[in-house]
Amino acid sequence: MLHAKIVDLTKEKIKPENAEEFIASSKFGASIVFYGTVREDNENKKVTGITYDSHDDLVIKSFKEIYEEADKKLHIKNKSVFIEHVKGYVALGETSIIVAVACPHRSEAYDLSRYIIEEIKKRSPIWKKEHYKNKDSEWLKGNPIQTN
């Protein structure tokens, strides 16, 4: 079971309770909720916030692919996964992504949570523009997407 969404911060907020509600089930004995938040420094620069940009359709497609791959690569079929990533401005300490997973056992839940966030970092078309205390801002360099 998968929930995948881009949360447009000009319209709504990202809500941890939605994640916990989605993955709650007596079928599962292990749940992990991962939060990505805006950190106060990056490469010796004082960060005040990040603007996230997203190709929404491709991002949702990538979330679905990552979820389906977990069946084949990690052999975790029985699972519940909630993924939301924001777009728009996120202030220091606020949440940019929630990855919540629930599985029957803890080893599967840890593997799955780590797999999903690492694959999102590699493959999902999301960009960050950092804003600094000295009022400068810049798009972070990122990693090129592989083409066939």
Add this chain to the structure above:
Amino acid sequence: MKIKLELFGASRDLSDKNFLEINIKEKSSIKDLRKEIINYVNNKFKGNESFKKIIETSAFCSEDNNIVSDKYKIIKDQKIGIIPPIGGG
């Protein structure tokens, strides 16, 4: 042919709008489109090296939301998304 190039991430700095309109020849490929965008940067931004690097390292996305290679043939007027190097989370 007319391409509506949808801008994302660092490529948004190429325009005040969310897109660029680029004219390309019939039967052009993504490789040709990339050259046209670099020509645009040469003309509009005096060959800004930072912008050119973004374009050189970007992937492209077709109207039906597939990442396409440089060999992909563009056969009609359409929307193409430019996908600069990524890094969310």
